[in-house]
Amino acid sequence: MTTVPEKDSLLAHLSADRRYLAMLGLGFSAGMPYLLVYPTQAAWLSDAQVPIQTIGLMSELTIAYKLKFIWAPFLDKYDAPVFSALLGRRRGWIVLSQIAVMLSLMGVAFGDPAHFLGYTVAFSLALGVAGATQDVTIDGWRITSVPVAKQSVMTAISEMGYRFGNLAAGAGALLLADRYGWPAAYFFMASLMLVGAVSAFIAPEPDSDFTVSHKHPGFVATVIAPIKEMITRLGPLALPIFLMIAGFRLPGYISSAMAMPLFKSLHYSDTEIATVTKLFGFWIALAATFFSAYIIRRIGLMPSLLVGTVAGSAAHLSLAWLATQSGGDFWGFALAVSIEGFAYAFAQVVLINYMSSLTATELAASQFALLTSLCAFPGSLLAGSSGFVIAHTGFTMFFVATSLIGIPVALLCWYVVRLHPVVTPDPERHGSAG
The missing domain is CATH 1.20.1250.20 (MFS general substrate transporter like domains)
Incomplete structure (x- = not known):
């Protein structure tokens, strides 16, 4: 090899x-x-x-x-x-x-x-x-x-x-x-x-x-062991790390639930929406994937995590801007969606890398599944209320608010990066064949 x-x-x-x-x-x-x-x-x-x-x-x-x-x-x-x-x-x-x-x-x-x-x-x-x-x-x-x-x-x-x-x-x-x-x-x-x-x-x-x-081991021991091992290994940082992961994609889950209703309210056609979200979106996400790998290798995982937290939330302002437009501007539509899509894909790849680094070799599958579920649950639960929020605030303030949700998450991420600058949970994996 x-x-x-x-x-x-x-x-x-x-x-x-x-x-x-x-x-x-x-x-x-x-x-x-x-x-x-x-x-x-x-x-x-x-x-x-x-x-x-x-x-x-x-x-x-x-x-x-x-x-x-x-x-x-x-x-x-x-x-x-x-x-x-x-x-x-x-x-x-x-x-x-x-x-x-x-x-x-x-x-x-x-x-x-x-x-x-x-x-x-x-x-x-x-x-x-x-x-x-x-x-x-x-x-x-x-x-x-x-x-x-x-x-x-x-x-x-x-x-x-x-x-x-x-x-x-x-x-x-x-x-x-x-x-x-x-x-x-x-x-x-x-x-x-x-x-x-x-x-x-x-x-x-x-x-x-x-x-x-x-x-x-028995049923209870099998389910509890991965959680117990991770909490023990991370020590006092376990709670802030778990909270950060739970909040990392929270703005994105809430925002994505109302993206399609926004596009339809601006009277973009199904063809225009499909072209921007599927065709453009595919290449934008692919570019973000390559870019994230480049950034992580250049500046390190933890700084990249902080960048992803800020960018992933701030990018919702592009949708807030789009909501102020009257519709009909295809390239403005494409630009706003591309900015949000690029930031979302970048943040997602960085988060996957970080969560992967937190797992132990023998429990990798179960611990990563636990972390991804923790990441998805809060946003999925709150996304259901997004339509009621928009009924009172309108689309523009809604997307501004989803960006602001990212501020406490970014601060929590900064705190974790300061105290946890190098992630080395499993020395065995660092020394494996490459």
Whole structure:
């Protein structure tokens, strides 16, 4: 395996080390299920004349992504049937979860939501659980397969693959459905999961899988152990770190819930919205992913975290500015959305790197799942009230307020950066093969 200097380009890493190439394919498969559980499927439900109230309730089928921390510890402690014996614990769970995703997608494809919605709900729920499980297992492999010093590159490549997976499950599925129908689109999405399965087979087994413990503690001990270990290791900084993670994406979750209503209120057409948010948005997010990897390697993780906190919140002011316009200015619309999208993607990659650095090798999957759930819950809960807030304040003040929420989070981040300038929770991962 060729060693590539950390400051070389992402493309150099991809060509020199199969771990990064495998991560690109695994990121692609991770980027598909979530959109196919709800956002993309909502278009199918609309075509099937499912009532709008029911379509809204169907969004709750993504709940598995917020509750994955409950079963994630068992993926760290138990082997996957058959596959772990062949591939190791982490890759075994990856392949098994991908098979479950493919079967669930085919199950949805056979459905007819216009006449038998219960069937679609059941397989969509299964798809959510399988997709969330795949996320947990891929994150566990990503974190343990390279030392902490290489996580910025690995995360950027993972996000690159994830964006392509989003594009396939979003715009790709919509185009296929328009031409061949929804069942064919979902069958094709199931076949694309083979990209991730092949990547799992070519991915090298992490060193930690060779020394993995086969002790099986009880249910309570399995769930509590990852939380207890992290709190003990972080000590007095545990509370401020957890609060910072919980608040880091809080402005973004609240803001994103009302972005589409803002665009529609300004009378932008569906074509204009799709062009800016999907086409432009894809390349903007991809550019932010490359930029974040560059910045982390140049100034370090903790300063980048502080920059991401400030930029991610301040960028909502671009939407506040857009809300003051009368609409019709396409390039002003594109500029505002691009600024917010770039900052959001940058902050997300930096946060993933930071949360990855906080995990211990043996508990990587469960602890990362716990941190991502902690990040998602507060914003998801508060986003539901965003429409009531706008009814009283209007769009402009709403987006200004979401930016201001970032001030206490930034101060908390500054406090953590001062007292926790170097993240070295697991010396074993710093010394692993690179």
